[in-house]
Amino acid sequence: MEQLKRYWQDFFAIDRNEDDWWARKQALFAERGAEIIQIKGNGHVYSKLSYEQENIHQYHLHVQYLIKQQKQLYLEESVTPYLFKKDHQGNMQAHRRHDYKQEDLVKTEMFKQGDSSSLNSRSKYNRQAAVQYAERWWNDYNPAYRQFPVDCTNYVSQCLYAGGAPMHGAPVRERGWWYQDTNWSFSWAVAHSLRWYLAGATSGLRGEEMKTANQLIPGDVICYDFTGDGRWDHNTIVVAKDANGMPLVNAHTDNSRNRYWSYEDSTAWTPDIQYKFFRIHIE
Known part of the structure; x- marks a missing residue:
């Protein structure tokens, strides 16, 4: 070291x-x-x-x-x-x-409104497929999607979709979780929005809040509020467990693979950090 x-x-x-x-x-x-x-x-x-x-x-x-x-x-x-x-x-x-703050990330541009009829609807979450996608693209960018300056939530959303999470809500950006070529929901690309979407969704892609990190399994999601100010800054996807049964995560911005879940080794970390642990379900 x-x-x-x-x-x-x-x-x-x-x-x-x-x-x-x-x-x-x-x-x-x-x-x-x-x-x-x-x-x-x-x-x-x-x-x-x-x-x-x-x-x-x-x-x-x-x-x-x-x-x-x-x-x-x-x-x-x-x-x-x-x-x-x-x-x-x-x-x-x-x-x-790097800058994890994303409040205005997708609110400063205008996008064409699309038709939601082409959005895929799938039923069962394939954790292996989500992790495989996370491993394939942890340090690269799928050209099928837009790359954001702060890309963590876009990357996690892609992983969830690769695992079979169904999109819905287009073209209203404040509704649902979805992506199209020139438009997407806030929950797809903004860390704060995805955190609250997972907590509040009752069908399709939803998150069940776990009390502790060791309850998570590969394919689950961790959300981070680095300063404890109530504004959620970052998301990661669990890809493995260490020898103590604790999550290892992949992320974008900064691109990381098999990183220990707590992010104590991040320059963004503060003693006031808050976490949310979500078990991912598709219903």
């Missing part, structure tokens, strides 16, 4: 104010009785531009952790976007680029 921390700080010039994030991640592994036995990391520059005497590189930092917990081995992965700036004096700065 310390080796990777030095790699980030020295090679990528990461702000040392992120020490709290590293401390939480180390404590989380220790608490779980888990050990990182191998780490791989690399950065990929995907954009370069220059303006006002600054050179700005955008890159993705892809880190893989091979984790041993009791007799179980699994691979945790994350891909984090950064801005890397070099000014005319040669000074370097790196900034993590």
Whole structure:
């Protein structure tokens, strides 16, 4: 862990104010009785531009952790976007680029109203299919769907649909859960909206609230309010369980695979974080 921390700080010039994030991640592994036995990391520059005497590189930092917990081995992965700036004096700065706040994500554009007749209606939730989709697209974007700047809920909705969740409610964006080529419900793409849709739906796709994380199984959903202010910021899908029977999740923004469910290793985490645990049903 310390080796990777030095790699980030020295090679990528990461702000040392992120020490709290590293401390939480180390404590989380220790608490779980888990050990990182191998780490791989690399950065990929995907954009370069220059303006006002600054050179700005955008890159993705892809880190893989091979984790041993009791007799179980699994691979945790994350891909984090950064801005890397070099000014005319040669000074370097790196900034993590993510923002879980989505209040205005889909409310600032106009979309064509569509016909709901083509929306698929399916009956039984196929958890294996949902997890397979989550694994296929955890670090990629299905061209059949729009990619959002904050993509976590769009990704989880795609996973649920791949598992057979039926869409309904089009073309009213405040109603139901659905996606079309140029239009979609708020619940499809906004974390806060999906959280309340799962809690309130009585037919089709619905969520049964569980009391604790260990009650969840692959294909279920976790919702996060990082600051405890009542505005739900993030969603993940459970893809596996660790050796202690606790959920491991996949997510977009930041793209993550087999991440421990609590997100204590996130820079967005605060001591006031709130969670909702939903067992997914289709009725």
